[in-house]
Amino acid sequence: MRSLNQTVSQNAVRAVASRRGVTLMEVLMSVMIMGLGVIPLATLFPISVKRSAQATQLTNATILRYNAEAMLDAFPGRLLHDPDNDGNRDEHRYTNRKYIVDPIGYLLADDPAYQGRFGNDGQGAAYGNVLRFDAGFTAMGSGPNFFSQQDSWRVQFEGIPKSNSLTELEFYPEDLSTELMTDIDQNAVAGYSQGIWSRIVIFDESGKIAQVRPLTSIPPANISSHTLTGFTALPDNLRYVDSGGLGIVSKVRIEIQEQRYSYLFSVRHQPTRVAAVDVVVFFKRDFSPLSEVVHSVSDFVRYTPGADGSPGVDGVDDNQDGNTDDRGELGWKGSDDEPNYQFTLHYNNKITGPPLNMSVDDVRPPLRKGGHLFDVKNARWYRIQNYQENSSATAALVTLDQPIAQDIRTSAGSTTTADGVIIRSDVVQVYALGNKLDPSN
Secondary structure: OOOHHHHHHHHHHHHHHHOOOOOHHHHHHHHHHHHHHHHHHHHHHHHHHHHHHHHHHHHHHHHHHHHHHHHHHHOHHHHHHOOOOOOOOHHHHOOOOEEEEOHHHHHHOOOHHHHOEOOEOOOOOEOOOOEEEOOOHHHHOOHHHHOEOOOOEEEEEEEOOOEEOOOEEEOOOOOOOHHHHHHHHHHHHHHHHOOOOEEEEEEOOOOOOEEEEEEOOOOHHHHHHOEEEOOOOOOOOOOOEOOOOOEOOOEEEEEEEOOOEEEEEEEEEOOOOEEEEEEEEEEOOOOOHHHHEOEEEEOOOOEEOOOOOOOOOOOOOOOOOOOOOOHHHOOOOOOOOEEOOEEEEEOOHHHHOOOOOOOHHHHOOOOOOOOEEEEOOOOEEEEEEEEEEOOOOOEEEEEEOOOOOOOOOOOOOOOOOEEEEEEEOOEEEEEEEEEEEOOOO
């Protein structure tokens, strides 16, 4: 009789010998099942990054919105009711004026022709009904400070100095070249006149503590010698020079303010003491004339014909102008006309000529879902929900996320190819602050 141990051993060997491996088909099926679970998760990462960026922009936009309201409380007359700061409020109060208060745009306009109006015809001339004012902040040199978020700096240079004292920094020419120092000087001088500051950030030996010094210009002698001088002396605490007076600065950074977030006021003044106000917040705003080119539109009207297909009440001369069911009857009381969300945008092809001289590719405006447009007739902002471009890339059918509030018509009353709108892709959000009352009589 075989022993129990022999029986168990033989059974174990037989079990091992009969055990099969995993087939290729089983491996492929496992990979496919795992892929079905992992791939959808992978698509969430770029979406989450985009949503995070949008959340950051909206957070900063909201901060600026409340800053803007505080500005209105501090300067209601200057910002809303006397934006040219000449003491005459009646010229705005009783003429139903529409304008924007935009000190930064006024200051950075490429040409004086663009300063006084928000919008241009693409041929070097201002265009539209909407005036642009600086409310006196440009003369004060404080426009950028009050109308932007001063919390972002762009690095122009970063490097280790050749040597330093408490009042001087010297650099190697190959690190801080004459050309780069000249550019930094020009940026500092131009920025200082516009309220945009440059600064020098000087790190101590550890690289953890820094001193900041303003930079308004670099003298020619310093540019040729690759040195920075004239700033307030660094503290003598053995962090920037050693006990023997030798420089131990670990790093120097030259920065200029980057106004990533800025805003303007859009004002529709009624022929009373009341003005309707919007705060428009931008991210990395484009100040070029191309960004304010006006494009013509068709059928930018409040209502479209309803189920009966006729403007107003079908078969009735609603406005009694002698013409039955003409477009002037759209939205008539008792009709089935519907609020309108769509219009046709005609691209402005004049920008290919002087003075802009843009290429044909630049004729296409920066349309995008979620972008904004500005009605230069009525000073109203709209968000773009969708658009469909025609095959020749000369026009697009645009759908808004809200009904059109006011018609855009020609001087003769036509709604065919009437000017116009400005397309902006750099607007983060438009905040309607409602009606504001002029505190003075």
